[in-house]
Amino acid sequence: MGLQLSLQQVQVWLADRERRFTLDVPELSIASGEAIGLTGPSGTGKTLLLELLGLLRRPSAADTFQVTSEDGEMNLAEVWTRADTSPAEVRAQLFGFVPQSGGLLPFLNVAENIALSGRIAGRSHPEWQATLIDQLGLGDVQRLHPPALSIGQRQRVAIARALAHKPAFVIADEPTAALDPDAAATAMGLLIDNAVTGGSGVIISSHDLTLLNQFALRRVALSLISAPGAHDALSRLAEQEAP
Incomplete structure (x- = not known):
């Protein structure tokens, strides 16, 4: 049995003097190896x-906001108040992140950037890291620093870094937004294939429906339930049928 991230009736509230925004997640689950x-x-x-x-x-x-495995459950909502751990510690163990901008450290070379997630998590997988470098076509540039790379290469490095410590889950926020269509499709395919191969569940946010439609993904969507411009705005997550 792999890990499963489960949410039921979870909300986030944001407010200022002019507006209140509620993000409503009635139900969401992400399993290891699922995209x-x-x-x-x-x-x-x-x-x-x-x-x-x-x-x-x-x-x-x-x-409910928890991770479940064959060894039991971890209540993620409680990590904010527990004295024996912190959100940062749990985050490093469970998650890998692919930001839209790549977020690479310019003073580290490609191989060092990729190894960084394992150093932070205290979990190094040299053979898997070498496989990622090979699969993502980074072998010839692994000693270069980010400023010497193309945008596409930097994003592939970010993907490798997110996967290098074999996290249970990978979170990717518009990871191909800065790429041209061909490069975006390549990067998206590499992200999904290598995440699933490594046993990670992955959730990918994208505005590019044409790109997402090229891949066999389970789909979820956010939509505003409140009236446009309402003072109390409500956005709700729902499952969506794949096209």
């Missing part, structure tokens, strides 16, 4: 949802 595409118009909270899943954002309310 999910997340869509939704701008302003529906896609990045907010990914921050919630990756423990970068504390839930405002949660009936």
